[in-house]
Amino acid sequence: MLEWLNQPLTLAEFATTPLEILGFVTGAICVYLNTRQNVWGWFFGIINAVLYAVVFWQARLYADMGLQGYYFFTSIYGAWMWLYGGTNQEALPVSFTPRRLYGLFIAIFCVATLGWGYLLNRYTDASLSYIDSGLTAASLLGQWMMARKYLENWLLWIVADACYIGMYIYKELHLTALLYAVFLGLAVIGYFQWKRSLAESAIPESY
Template sequence: MQEYIQQNWLEDLGILTTLICVWLNTRQNIWGWFWAIVSSGIYGVIYWQFKLYSDMELQVVFIILSIYGWYQWLFGGKEKTELAVTTMPSKFWLACTIIFVAFTVASGYMHGRYSDASLPYIDSSLTAISLIAQWMMARKYVENWILWISADFFYTGMYCYKGLYGTGVLYLLLSALAIKGYLDWKKSQAINHGFSA
């Protein structure tokens, strides 16, 4: 019973900090990266407890990418100015696809064969999408939200299957926030493009 209460308390805190993070990200608020670091640390512990090892590893990378994103949003523009929302250059799509496939196969195989991981290939594929989407967000590529919408939808099902119902609901809410983020960032991109014309 005590372990159940502790897990629920951690999950509730993870849900709250993740919602704060994503809400701030949709608004292009730099403090979203701080809350990303906090929520990633919390969920790293939760995923370890539930044997979702790819997701646990993802949280470590998220912390690193959050530091990178924080810097990029502040100084990643021309002459170290604030980064503007743009479309991802087409040259990156092939590389992202190769990374997705390679990571899914390698991580799914390793966790499926050498650990007691649950849903190793599904978990690994969602981890790969999330890594790519987080990198895209750090660079303010508007398409990051499309990947998040897809990943969040499938995460909802996986977490409900694992009995993490609160986190399942969280990812359903994150899908809605990702739609909002996409629409808001598209508006921001249009405004930026209008100013540069």
């Protein structure tokens, strides 16, 4: 019934499928709206997570496939936080990431990368197990930081997106690599827009 979603086609010299194109469009809309602090970005994030779960399953990038389930639920969480996560259940403002969290973030990244990479490498036919797992761990942290409106989420996404571009080119997911190039540009824009918003609100850095 939905076989047409996987029909191969060529778009601007990129080999792709309608499924990947839909993922491209919803992903770009999602991140653009997030840079604008528009809560509707999370709605497109939910759709994008479902589409890319299938894309990555087909590409045997199982860590990325699992990440889409996390994106699905954190998109719901992020929408609620942005609407009601502030003081007195008001809209959540942009803030700095509390410094006390950095050590925890580093520990989570290392454990998730090595643990998940080992399991995928040993028990599945996953491709690029440790690279995929490391980028997945970074994305887990970045998505949660975005849901909390921590400014530095964009810096993490800038690094992760640049690495994702290389991985997807290697896996011949060229349209997805292009999407992450768009994500990279939007992450730079998002950082400066959120930084401006933070300066206007004059919220101090936390420890």
